Amino acid sequence: MRLKKSQRAEFFEDDLLEEPAPVRLPSKPFRLLDLPSEIRERIYHFALFTPSRKSALKKNGTVGASAKKSKAFSPTSHRIALFLVSHRIHDEASYYFYSTQIFRLFPVQDFARMPTVRQLPRRHRSSVTTIELILGNSWTAPPRTWTVNQGLGLHDMTLTRTLKVFIECDPSQPIFEGFRISKEYYTEFAGRLMRQVLERLPGLVQVEFDAYPSVHKNGSLMSRLLQETRDAQKKVLWGPERGWVDDEDDYDDPGEDPADAAIDGLRARNPDIDVLTDSLQNVSLEIETVAS
Template identity: 35%
Template sequence: MGKHRKAVPSVASSAISSAISSRMTSAAPSRASSPRPAIKPFRFFDLPAELRIRVYEQLLCTRKPLDLDPSNYRLVHPRLSIFLVSRRMYEEAYQIFYGQTIRLFPHPYHGKFFNTKKPLLQRLPVKYREVITSIELLLGPGWHKPPRCHNVLPALGLRDCISLRTLKIWVDCDPTDSIFNGFRGPNATEDTYVWFCVDMLHGILEQVPSMETVQIDHDERVKKQSPLTAALKRKVEEFHKRFGWGPCRNAIKDKDVVDIPGLEKAMASMGISNVNEPPRVVEILA
């Protein structure tokens, strides 16, 4: 049998195949992408100071006061990455972050921090204390046995708060109410916790001469003229500080105040004279 010879491509077929492949190659998009125009960095510090402050507030400020909270790692820690951008941004940003309201003593809901030895203010360096402008004092929780950290000793660092202007007091409950009878513990009276809070307020106002305004707010279960709020208000007036009620207090309608216009309408419907009308003198002739 004769050997089979391999088919040798002709010159014409080779030319046709090379032409087709060259057309397909030219029609297909090139893998090498064209160079994109370089994106210029945004010149943040060219913005006016007012706009930069607004940006910092949107990034750093939280909806609630800064406190020792287990959720800080998730809610607060990511915000602080802006401090690492540059030295100039750090110098501008930290004043905004620590310029928001800071809770003086931990909230009882944060169990492991409520009885801590060092509150947040005491843990901060002096540099950060100097830019604090507002603090919140929470009263009521732990009234039967206040934690040891609830004191205003010099170690707390209040004297370093040279920019502090506003003190916000939130009264969660007033132990002078009769509902707390039998729960005050031995050697404790109705006024024990009241004097404890007044002494604490006295220490704050004494150590922070830059304080201008004291705002008292409370839960709807606490009366506006309760012994605790009244004693705190007197202490504020004693130091000649500006006093005001908080937004929650203003939103609550006093239940112990008589609505005079409504009373007048009710008396008028019954044919009774106005409560503000002076009494009439009727002369009886014998």
């Protein structure tokens, strides 16, 4: 049915005169702490790990799980604002932050932005659940600061359950002959360091080993580290990069190119060698393509 002009005008006027429904405002403020802990942690995650474009491009080093599993952080001002809300929110948010990160025991030369265990405030060490020891770097002269003492603070890390060990190279291999101090020098250093770390972590449960391709489970360095771990009665796990599994040894293939060990040794001394390695692999692929 078609309305007349006067009827249409009257219809629209009634529509305009009709008042919108009033908006009801909450009578009380929203209380974050009334939410379940799982939802609060999810909110803390968004506040702590929602990066800006610039911070998302920054890498936390290049070696080990602490670099590959690291999350981009929110801007510093956002994190500080969250920590300053109240004492309780500070304690909950800071615990969530420190318990979800992997902190290195000692620094290596790959420009990681995260502090090492020694640099952490003492009050937050008890929140850390996972730490990482990277071995193979500076195999000719380990830094004097790589010592396990009271100042390292391992005795404060009561909630630390997992120690990740990443090995960049094994200097006991023949390819390092003529460059190392002696065949077992670095093996002895790493073994003593491992034993001291295991002795000082009160709640440690497991040790996860991972490495670059040239490192072998039956090699001198890995054999010593595994022995120290088993003597301390800790569970042994295997990381994803090397592909090790239980009850399986990997032996050196007689036809294996020793360049793998050499590249891993160079990578341990200079992380930028990864760029050169990728270039060499691309050249090799091109040569193989042309030859075929």
